[in-house]
Amino acid sequence: MSDRERLFNELVRDYSERVWWHVRRMVNSHEETEDLVQEIFLKVWTALPSFRGEAQLSTWLWRIASNETISYLRREKLRAALHFASADSIMASRIQADSYFNGTALQRELSKAVARLPERQRQVFVMRWWDELPFAEISAILGVSEGSLKASWHQAYEKVKKFLEEQ
């Protein structure tokens, strides 16, 4: 087995489940998550030879995952615009119809509230609330200062709270 394969297998073993949950919270669909996670790890496999240790391998992997997820959300917004639909309402319907959802009404409303956030704020919220990543790690992944992140988190938190109070 080559070093590349060994490294790739370690990444799959140690991070695939965490990446899956991150993507799941961002795109709100089991099927879309499966497809997107496949794409993410395909990209990881392809890019591994060019990884030069400029960051921790886990940070590099998270960066690929978060960029691909944002790219997916932007494609969905474009797709919705071409069909004269709102990406926000499509996402809300997706959450409402999610057959893998097994929580309370409040937890469902929380998912809908988070889905209404702008993409980057949504990312920070998901990474902090559900992925439970420390600010230092989110900062390394997104290439944003911790101060700016904390401001982003605070804004996202307040917006989510306001959306929930509106319900």
Added chain:
Amino acid sequence: MTKQNDIITPEGYFDGLKQRLGSIPSREAATPGVTFVRVLKPALAYAASLALLVFLGNRILSHTAAPAQPELTTDELVAYLQEENVSLEQIYCYYEENY
């Protein structure tokens, strides 16, 4: 208590996922990935710009007449728009100026 407890996955899902992801190296060795968009990009760009005009025009105007079929699928149009960094604002401006 895990915060992920409101979403369920099928039994053994993550073991299966790791196996599927683990097969990526051998799949790629057998058939290296080349996307449709990258191979046909120049022709796609030209066809997409024409198709976008036809597609958007027909979506707005054809409620009674049978709409003309777009030359490209929505996925291909979206891929083109994303690669060309066309923003939502540009699409909405196009609608406002032309319809």
